Amino acid sequence: MIVYFNLMRIKDDIKQDALFEATIKLVNEIGFAASSVSKIAKEAGISPATIYVYHKNKEELLVSTYIQVKKTMGAIIHENFDDSLPIRDILKTIWFKMFHYIARHPDYFQYTEQFSNSPYQSLVDKHEIEKYFDPVIHVLLRGIEQKIIKNVNFDILTAFIFYPIVALSNARVCQDFEVTDENIETAFTLAWDAIKL
Amino acid sequence: MIVYFNLMRIKDDIKQDALFEATIKLVNEIGFAASSVSKIAKEAGISPATIYVYHKNKEELLVSTYIQVKKTMGAIIHENFDDSLPIRDILKTIWFKMFHYIARHPDYFQYTEQFSNSPYQSLVDKHEIEKYFDPVIHVLLRGIEQKIIKNVNFDILTAFIFYPIVALSNARVCQDFEVTDENIETAFTLAWDAIKL
Amino acid sequence: MIVYFNLMRIKDDIKQDALFEATIKLVNEIGFAASSVSKIAKEAGISPATIYVYHKNKEELLVSTYIQVKKTMGAIIHENFDDSLPIRDILKTIWFKMFHYIARHPDYFQYTEQFSNSPYQSLVDKHEIEKYFDPVIHVLLRGIEQKIIKNVNFDILTAFIFYPIVALSNARVCQDFEVTDENIETAFTLAWDAIKL
Amino acid sequence: MIVYFNLMRIKDDIKQDALFEATIKLVNEIGFAASSVSKIAKEAGISPATIYVYHKNKEELLVSTYIQVKKTMGAIIHENFDDSLPIRDILKTIWFKMFHYIARHPDYFQYTEQFSNSPYQSLVDKHEIEKYFDPVIHVLLRGIEQKIIKNVNFDILTAFIFYPIVALSNARVCQDFEVTDENIETAFTLAWDAIKL
DNA sequence: GATGAATGAGTGTTCATTCAT
DNA sequence: CATGAATGAACACTCATTCAT
Numbered sequence: 001m002i003v004y005f006n007l008m009r010i011k012d013d014i015k016q017d018a019l020f021e022a023t024i025k026l027v028n029e030i031g032f033a034a035s036s037v038s039k040i041a042k043e044a045g046i047s048p049a050t051i052y053v054y055h056k057n058k059e060e061l062l063v064s065t066y067i068q069v070k071k072t073m074g075a076i077i078h079e080n081f082d083d084s085l086p087i088r089d090i091l092k093t094i095w096f097k098m099f100h101y102i103a104r105h106p107d108y109f110q111y112t113e114q115f116s117n118s119p120y121q122s123l124v125d126k127h128e129i130e131k132y133f134d135p136v137i138h139v140l141l142r143g144i145e146q147k148i149i150k151n152v153n154f155d156i157l158t159a160f161i162f163y164p165i166v167a168l169s170n171a172r173v174c175q176d177f178e179v180t181d182e183n184i185e186t187a188f189t190l191a192w193d194a195i196k197l
Numbered sequence: 198m199i200v201y202f203n204l205m206r207i208k209d210d211i212k213q214d215a216l217f218e219a220t221i222k223l224v225n226e227i228g229f230a231a232s233s234v235s236k237i238a239k240e241a242g243i244s245p246a247t248i249y250v251y252h253k254n255k256e257e258l259l260v261s262t263y264i265q266v267k268k269t270m271g272a273i274i275h276e277n278f279d280d281s282l283p284i285r286d287i288l289k290t291i292w293f294k295m296f297h298y299i300a301r302h303p304d305y306f307q308y309t310e311q312f313s314n315s316p317y318q319s320l321v322d323k324h325e326i327e328k329y330f331d332p333v334i335h336v337l338l339r340g341i342e343q344k345i346i347k348n349v350n351f352d353i354l355t356a357f358i359f360y361p362i363v364a365l366s367n368a369r370v371c372q373d374f375e376v377t378d379e380n381i382e383t384a385f386t387l388a389w390d391a392i393k394l
Numbered sequence: 395m396i397v398y399f400n401l402m403r404i405k406d407d408i409k410q411d412a413l414f415e416a417t418i419k420l421v422n423e424i425g426f427a428a429s430s431v432s433k434i435a436k437e438a439g440i441s442p443a444t445i446y447v448y449h450k451n452k453e454e455l456l457v458s459t460y461i462q463v464k465k466t467m468g469a470i471i472h473e474n475f476d477d478s479l480p481i482r483d484i485l486k487t488i489w490f491k492m493f494h495y496i497a498r499h500p501d502y503f504q505y506t507e508q509f510s511n512s513p514y515q516s517l518v519d520k521h522e523i524e525k526y527f528d529p530v531i532h533v534l535l536r537g538i539e540q541k542i543i544k545n546v547n548f549d550i551l552t553a554f555i556f557y558p559i560v561a562l563s564n565a566r567v568c569q570d571f572e573v574t575d576e577n578i579e580t581a582f583t584l585a586w587d588a589i590k591l
Numbered sequence: 592m593i594v595y596f597n598l599m600r601i602k603d604d605i606k607q608d609a610l611f612e613a614t615i616k617l618v619n620e621i622g623f624a625a626s627s628v629s630k631i632a633k634e635a636g637i638s639p640a641t642i643y644v645y646h647k648n649k650e651e652l653l654v655s656t657y658i659q660v661k662k663t664m665g666a667i668i669h670e671n672f673d674d675s676l677p678i679r680d681i682l683k684t685i686w687f688k689m690f691h692y693i694a695r696h697p698d699y700f701q702y703t704e705q706f707s708n709s710p711y712q713s714l715v716d717k718h719e720i721e722k723y724f725d726p727v728i729h730v731l732l733r734g735i736e737q738k739i740i741k742n743v744n745f746d747i748l749t750a751f752i753f754y755p756i757v758a759l760s761n762a763r764v765c766q767d768f769e770v771t772d773e774n775i776e777t778a779f780t781l782a783w784d785a786i787k788l
Numbered sequence: 789g790a791t792g793a794a795t796g797a798g799t800g801t802t803c804a805t806t807c808a809t
Numbered sequence: 810c811a812t813g814a815a816t817g818a819a820c821a822c823t824c825a826t827t828c829a830t
Contacts, residue, residue, distance in 0.1 A: 012789085031316030033230035037825055047791045049827080058825065117314035119228030121369065155371035156384045159364040160391060164356040172318065173360070174352035187353045194357060194391035208814070234800055244816045246802080255800065405793070425710030427624035431821060441795045443823080452821065511708035513622030515763065549765035550778045553755040554785060557764070561750040566712065568746035581747045588751060588785035603810085628804055638812045640806080649804065791830085799823070809812085 016054060018044040023065045024111045032118050037061075063123050066115045069108045074132025076101050081135055087143045088192060094136055095165060095188045096181070102169045103179050109169060149195050160194040213251060215241040220262045221308045229315050234258075260320050263312045266305045271329025273298050278332055284340045285389055291333055292362060292385045293378070299366045300376050306366060346392050357391040410448060412438040417459045418505045426512050431455075457517050460509045463502045468526025470495050475529055481537045482586060488530055489559060489582045490575070496563045497573050503563060543589050554588040607645060609635040614656045615702045623709050628652075654714050657706045660699045665723025667692050672726055678734045679783055685727055686756060686779045687772070693760045694770055700760060740786050751785040 022044035026035045037058050041048040055061040077097045082090070102109040115121060130137075140157055143149030149157070168177050168187060177183060219241035223232045234255050238245040252258040274294045279287070299306040312318060327334075337354055340346030346354070365374050365384060374380060416438035420429045431452050435442040449455040471491045476484070496503040509515060524531075534551055537543030543551070562571050562581060571577060613635035617626045628649050632639040646652040668688040673681070693700040706712060721728075731748055734740030740748070759768050759778060768774065 015790095034316070036823075038823085048825085049791050049793095050789085052826075053789065053791095114314055116369070117311055119231065150387065152383050152387070153374055153380065155365060155374035156361075156380075156387060159361040159371065159374075159384070160357065160387050163360060163364040163370070164353075167356040167360040168352060172313070174356065177350055177352035177356075183350065183353075186349050187356070190347065190349070190353060190357050190391040193393075194387040196390075212815095233798080235798090245800085246816050246818095247814080249801070250814060250816095409794095428710065430819075432819085442821085443795050443797095444793080446822070447793060447795095508708055510763070511705055513625070544781065546777050546781070547768055547774065549759060549768035550755075550774075550781060553758040553765065553768075553778070554751065554781050557754060557758040558747075558750040561754040562746060566707070567754070568750065571744055571746035571750075577744065577747075580743050581750070584741065584743070584747060584751050584785040587787075588781040590784075606811095627802075629802085639804085640812050640814095641810085643805075644810065644812095791828105793829090794827085795824105796826100797824080800821100802820070803816105803818080805817100806815085807812105808814090 015044070015046055015050070018046065019051065019054065019061070020065055020068060023061060024069070024107050027062075027114055028107050028110050032062075032114055032120075059120060059123060062115065062120050066112060066120075066124060067128065069112055070129050071132050072108070073098075073101060073112075077133075078135050083135075083139075087139055087146070087148055088196075090139050091136075091161065091192070092185075092188050095191070096184060098165050099169065099179055099184050102165075106171075113166070113170060143195075147197055150197050157195055161191050164191060208251070212241070212243055212247065216243065216248065216251060216258070217262055217265065220258060221266070221304050224259075224311055225304050225307045229259075229311050229317075256317060256320060259312065259315075259317050263309060263317075263321065264325065266309050267326050268329050269305070270295075270298060270309075274330075275332050280332075280336075284336055284343070284345055285393075287336050288333075288358065288389070289382075289385050292388070293381060295362050296366065296376055296381050299362075303368075310363070310367060340392075344394055347394050354392055358388050361388055405448070409438070409440055409444065412440065413445065413448060413455070414459055414462065417455060418463070418501050421456075421508055422501050422504045426456075426508050426514075453514060453517060456509065456512075456514050460506060460514075460518065461522065463506055464523050465526055466502070467492075467495060467506075471527075472529050477529075477533075481533055481540070481542055482590075484533050485530075485555065485586070486579075486582050489585070490578060492559050493563065493573055493578050496559075500565075507560070507564060537589075541591055544591050551589055555585050558585055606635070606637055606641070609637065610642065610645065610652070611656055611659060614652060615660070615698050618653075618705060619698050619701050623653075623705055623711075650711060650714060653706065653711050657703060657711075657715060658719065660703050661720050662723050663699070664689075664692060664703075668724075669726050674726075674730075678730055678737070678739055679787075681730050682727075682752065682783070683776075683779050686782070687775060689756050690760065690770055690775050693756075704757070704761060734786075738788055741788050748786055752782050755782055 019040070022040050023035070026040050026043050030039075037051055038048045040061070041051055051061060055064065077094050079097070085093075140149060140154070140161070144151050164187065167173050169179070177187075216237070219237050220232070223237050223240050227236075234248055235245045237258070238248055248258060252261065274291050276294070282290075337346060337351070337358070341348050361384065364370050366376070374384075413434070416434050417429070420434055420437050424433075431445055432442045434455070435445055445455060449458065471488050473491070479487075534543060534548070534555070538545050558581065561567050563573070571581075610631070613631050614626070617631055617634050621630075628642055629639045631652075632642055642652060646655065668685050670688070676684075731740060731745070731752070735742050755778065758764050760770070768778075
């Protein structure tokens with residue numbers, strides 16, 4: 001009986017996962033508006049009706065897919081996070097991790113880009129996302145305290161230390177930027193020059 | 198004779214304009230996917246069929262609206278463009294002009310943000326857009342030549358001298374950044390620190 | 395067990411049938427071009443969207459309706475088909491069966507007439523239709539072999555042994571021809587005189 | 592002034608003609624339902640509104656186009672009509688003339704075929720069409736009187752002496768029948784065998 | 789839990805026709 | 810006479826969602 005129950009759970013997870021991947025794949029291929037519930041279902045190999053077993057509605061499917069990607073990204077850039085290193089080194093490490101993560105999962109990244117410019121984005125609890133990136137945020141705050149980083153509005157800091165990664169990773173925005181370790185290093189120099197005191 | 202000409206000209210500029218404004222307003226209010234042709238028509242006070250007198254299809258309506266906004270923006274940031282000023286001053290002037298333009302037309306800006314992350318974006322002739330921003334681009338190139346600006350990949354430069362404006366103007370991304378002359382000045386300092394040699 | 399099977403089978407034969415009859419009725423009443431999907435749906439008492447559960451699109455609905463009529467017609471004219479009778483008798487029997495079938499289902503016949511002159515006709519696999527009429531065809535071939543029927547191009551034979559039935563059954567073409575056994579007999583005499591050696 | 596008036600009239604006729612040809616061409620190419628007023632207008636090189644100067648509405652345009660083709664066909668098959676020849680020769684001459692006319696104007700013929708199976712057909716005054724074919728009709732009547740042709744219902748006669756021409760000329764119906772003088776002669780033999788006493 | 793069938797509401801688009809010019 | 814602009818009504822079709830099974 002227990003075995004049976006476990007098999008059920010496994011089955012669930014497989015479907016859940018297929019749904020996650022199908023959603024991202026389809027949104028990237030045909031865009032947000034054209035990704036209908038039934039197309040996503042077909043891509044995932046399940047019935048449209050089954051989606052409603054796992055998710056309240058389409059919105060909730062897209063939002064939870066977004067959150068899951070963001071959560072994963074947060075976890076990955078903080079792997080082996082060492083708070084004791086110099087601030088510049090910590091940030092540089094995170095730059096590399098982000099670029100490498102995006103390079104490995106361009107589809108995940110592209111999904112978040114599309115999502116965060118869609119009307120669905122307003123349905124996300126911002127604090128839930130932010131908490132996945134808390135450790136880096138605290139590094140910046142510490143940098144300000146230690147007078148290593150400019151004491152300016154936090155949004156300004158973000159616009160120079162994180163947003164350029166997004167821009168440079170977005171093939172639509174930057175077509176000539178090749179993601180090599182050397183180029184990442186160069187780009188990071190500008191970021192650091194921008195925020196350092 | 199002039200009266201005759203006015204009587205002759207049939208395609209209605211007023212309608213054309215209403216359509217332009219309605220498209221932008223609706224896309225901002227309910228997002229790209231939900232902005233149907235009939236809703237846009239209703240907002241503009243015309244029949245859905247009339248849209249097809251002015252535009253081949255929905256795509257073309259959205260794309261031409263985007264191009265028009267970009268064109269206007271390009272024109273405005275180059276108003277009184279003075280090539281003889283120091284490079285830093287030219288760029289700073291453009292920063293202010295962009296922020297002010299966006300502040301005055303937040304809806305236009307928001308439209309371009311949504312558009313450039315939609316599947317429609319791939320339908321735009323990139324070169325047509327780029328030419329509206331040629332003068333600034335040449336300023337950067339001159340800065341590199343004169344060894345005032347870092348000699349790095351152009352996409353990297355763009356990611357630090359233009360993209361932060363987009364990030365900071367995007368209320369969704371930066372909710373704490375208040376657009377005041379002082380804050381713009383501060384933010385520009387970081388941009389200049391990033392790109393200057 | 396049978397009850398269970400009935401409960402299981404979901405796609406509704408009753409709806410399928412209603413759709414078939416509605417399509418034919420409407421096309422006969424208002425013509426092919428005016429028979430819109432929604433009108434057909436209303437006539438069948440179902441939602442327009444439901445049509446797309448049973449048929450890929452309008453074309454496919456019309457084509458499959460045509461094929462079904464042709465199939466039925468083929469089956470009926472070959473009922474009790476007796477290959478051992480004299481060729482003239484076989485053909486005469488088929489003449490009567492066709493006239494009687496058409497008289498009983500003038501709407502089915504009229505539908506095929508309209509269909510085969512519409513652009514949809516090119517979508518039909520001709521061989522699929524022809525196979526329903528194979529037995530008669532073979533009778534003609536046998537007649538030629540046995541030097542009972544003129545040895546001429548098969549299309550010519552068809553134009554005299556089958557096509558006149560179509561003409562005479564078409565109320566639009568022949569308004570004065572009353573379908574009585576006597577008149578059919580008379581007309582068949584001409585057909586036989588035409589093809590016999 | 593008269594010259595001016597004449598020029599106007601000529602211009603009219605050119606448009607009228609272009610409209611006639613455009614209607615037939617388009618209906619043959621894309622079918623009846625898809626041939627919209629504006630497409631016909633574009634094909635004819637005039638404005639859709641102009642069509643309504645020459646014709647009350649779409650129906651009337653299609654009907655009058657049909658009548659004109661029928662009229663032309665009637666005129667051509669009666670060219671050099673010689674009532675004094677033997678009946679068989681007269682009919683054979685008409686067979687050849689019809690086949691040759693259709694071969695020369697397959698588009699005109701195809702138009703009438705499509706038209707006479709469309710709902711528009713009911714709008715035609717049958718008597719107006721019939722009168723264009725009066726002379727042949729009288730030949731048949733004379734044949735009956737002289738006991739050369741079978742004394743049967745006139746529709747039956749028509750179904751064997753005229754309808755096969757339509758069938759054999761219709762590429763959709765008869766794909767293997769090549770229109771050569773020899774084949775026409777052969778086919779006529781069957782027609783004559785059918786109707787002769 | 790999983791699903792195929794069903795649908796009302798909506799989609800983008802074209803239609804025949806009118807009208808001011 | 811000729812027309813470009815305009816439109817209400819309709820088109821074929823897809824949508825997100827529900828429900829009986």
